[in-house]
Amino acid sequence: MAITFYGTDFGFGGLPIPRKPGHLWSVIHEESPKNNDWLFSAKSTMSLFNLTATFKRQSHYSFPTMWLRDERELTDTQFMVSIAEKNRLRRGGLAPVVFVHMDCHTASDRSHYMRLLQRYIKIDSYSDCEHNKDFPANNLTFGSLKGMAPMLSDGFFKLIAQYKFTFAFENAVCDDYITEKFWRPLRLGIVPIVFGSSTIKDMAPSDHSIIDIRDFKSVKEVADLITFLDTNDEEYLKYLTFKQTGVTNPVLKEELRKRDWGIGKSYLSHFTGFNCFVCDKLHEMKNQVRNGQPVTQWSGKFDHYGCPVPKVFDDQGRYVVENNLWLEPFSYAEFYEHSLRYHIDNNINANISEIHKYADRLLKQALRDGIRLPL
Structure with missing residues (x-):
């Protein structure tokens, strides 16, 4: 039937x-x-x-929460790196922003935006798209990064968690289209720079946990905020408050509650x-x-x-x-x-x-x- x-x-x-x-x-x-x-x-x-x-x-x-197992993933601190360690890594040459996307020609035009932001901010790109940094030679977890499996590995999580910010651009712009690109940085304790769903704030754990580029008039405004947060620990950590308080966004809480x-x-x-x-x-x-x-x-x-x-x-x-x-x-x-x-x-x-x-x-x-x- x-x-x-x-x-x-x-x-x-x-x-x-x-x-x-x-x-x-x-x-x-x-x-x-x-x-x-x-x-x-x-x-x-x-x-x-x-x-x-x-x-x-x-x-x-x-x-819309298909890549989020439950609320506990958002408050998970297993892979979190302290702000002191992130600052030390920054002094050692690590960029403030990481870019890891394998599909380079997308309807969200994310590679183009990455190049625009790179005019103002250093960005480490490990992927095929805009590649400028290699994965650690002593880590075999990642392989060629073809397919999803390596990006779900502990080794990959530990590497990406060292960064303060990450690109979380979907490959297409469609309301409620939200994938692991959004949930992963939230789990790892990184501030996501997001673009895709115009309703993305409905799925954020709190009202101060993501950087949605739709809120800015230009890429330079986004760069200015990243620069400010990169040098102001107290303001940066406000974006990660949900790790202690849990999800406070009522829309996301209801979405998680009602699903079976x-x-x-x-x-x-x-x-x-x-x-x-x-x-x-x-x-x-x-x-x-x-x-x-x-x-x-x-x-x-x-x-x-x-x-x-x-x-x-x-x-x-x-x-x-x-x-x-x-x-x-x-x-x-x-x-x-x-x-x-x-x-x-x-x-x-x-x-x-x-x-x-x-x-x-x-x-x-x-x-x-x-x-x-x-x-």
């Missing part, structure tokens, strides 16, 4: 066509919208599904939680049929996942420039969605390659008809 799709792989194995009456289609997707060629940011893609599970709080089963997954378990236990959620909905439908009641009709909506068009930073560090290379792939999602709809509506069991081929035909026809991209 129910089919659950994983968003990134949706369509790769074909489509369960024909779609039978009474069957629920559900989708779970914790990745950013660029992970499936922006398909889930197209206007009506989410309406294909009865039940949705995404990072967006509007979805039926949301998980996590609680010290695997970071990915929301997948199991969603399976149970879908199963409960099926039982609800069966009981409604048995009792002669109208059967609830669930449907996904655009705001269950939909994300805005990507932009890039201008020379002042403002995320406002719309004329960029991301607009064309973002616009392509409209043709991708129309192709998907065509195959589903006509009961054609196409795989993702065939869906893309038809989308390409639609795109070429639109260009011949004089339709300009981006849409």
Whole structure:
């Protein structure tokens, strides 16, 4: 009675066509919208599904805190480095800010912002992006840093925890899209410089624990604050007060309280939680049929996942420039969605390659008809 799709792989194995009456289609997707060629940011893609599970709080089963096991991780002091030791390391040449991102070309334009900030502040970059510092030669924990595993290791945590500030930019800008890039520095006792979700303050442990670049008119203002905090221990430590007081943000506390997954378990236990959620909905439908009641009709909506068009930073560090290379792939999602709809509506069991081929035909026809991209 129910089919659950994983968003990134949706369509790769074909489509369960024909779609039978009474069957629920559900989708779970914790990745950013660029992970499936922006398909889930197209206007009506989410309406294909009865039940949705995404990072967006509007979805039926949301998980904006997907990379946070529980509140205890935020107050954990296992890897914290004292301010005295951080100052000693700074005198020894360690930069105040660390940058470790492996995806260099992102819709959040984070590598560009890093270069802008680097005009004013020294930044250590261990990653492939803007690389200027190598990992310690005597530490084999990190390997090539391909994949997530090395970034979840104790060795990596101990290295990064030495810094006062870290970049915590997501790879895409979408409300409630919050990953380990945000939670990790909070756990390690580092002040995150954040960009991604416009609602990020809802998930901060306190009202004075992060540096959100949206609060500043220019990258220089951000640099000025970092410089000030780097030389004023008392003011810097105010950003880490939550380590003693615990979470004081009522929105985050409520988000953690109401979820039925996590609680010290695997970071990915929301997948199991969603399976149970879908199963409960099926039982609800069966009981409604048995009792002669109208059967609830669930449907996904655009705001269950939909994300805005990507932009890039201008020379002042403002995320406002719309004329960029991301607009064309973002616009392509409209043709991708129309192709998907065509195959589903006509009961054609196409795989993702065939869906893309038809989308390409639609795109070429639109260009011949004089339709300009981006849409």
